[in-house]
Amino acid sequence: MKKDSETWSSTRWKQWRQSPFFLRNVSIYSAIFIIFILYVFFLIARNINKETATDDHIFQPPPPSHPVTQAQPTPPEKNVGEESNRLTILENDINKLQATLQSSHQLIALELLQGILEGSIPLETLVSYLQKNQEPWASEIVNALSTIKEVKTYPQLQELLTLQNSSYPASLWGRVKYIMKSFITVRKIGKDGQPEGTIDGIRVALQNHNIQEALEIFGKMPHKEQNQLSLWKKMAQDRLTLEAIKKKILLECARSN
Secondary structure: HHHHHHHHHHHHHHHHHHHHHHHHHHHHHHHHHHHHHHHHHHHHHHHHHHHHHHHHHHHOOOOOOOOOOOOEEEEEEEEHHHHHHHHHHHHHHHHHHHHHHHHHHHHHHHHHHHHHHHHHOHHHHHHHHHHOOOOOOOHHHHHOOOOOOOOOOOOHHHOOOOOOOOOOOOOOOHHHHHHHHHHOOOEEEEEOOOOOOHHHHHHHHHHOOOOHHHHHHHOOOHHHHHHHHHHHHHHHHHHHHHHHHHHHHHHHHHHHO
């Protein structure tokens, strides 16, 4: 049995040695063996380095202790200065915010004023809005509007511009004077060719949307005609007040921007 095993091994070795892949297999196995030996040496060398580093760390003297430096307190003057700067910045931000809010309220008031002057919004709408606003400029406008009940448009003011016909004199001499007076009238001529102090001059000013000029011409009319147009004068003055308020708000908005 042992002889047969030795004969089989010898035969197997001869076959493997005579194989065409003998040299290639020997090279492969040799390379694997060499790599294994190198890996073992690498592991041994690494373990040695670790032990050496651990010993060095254990016997390394502790670093010299440095005195702990305490944080120096900030001088009181510096703290006061920083707080003052922060308060100044915060105050500026609040002022900017208040200016923005005031501008928005004024813009809404301008829109309402424009609607009132055009006859599309009643005056009570503006008064109610301003009464909800506690700012000084709003209170001033409410006080200025306290005596105004209604605002007429320019076409409505022209319709109110009519004189009542004088009664025709009953006596003969009175009728003669009335006729002669209608032919003899002395008026100054304005810059635009229209006579000053007449209803025609006022109508031209109203067509130009110039209520200030219309009131100036009204002041040059005879007192008798002024008395007849007293209601028109009140309406014209009320419109002039609203237009002046509108201009004032526009100027304040322009300054704030």
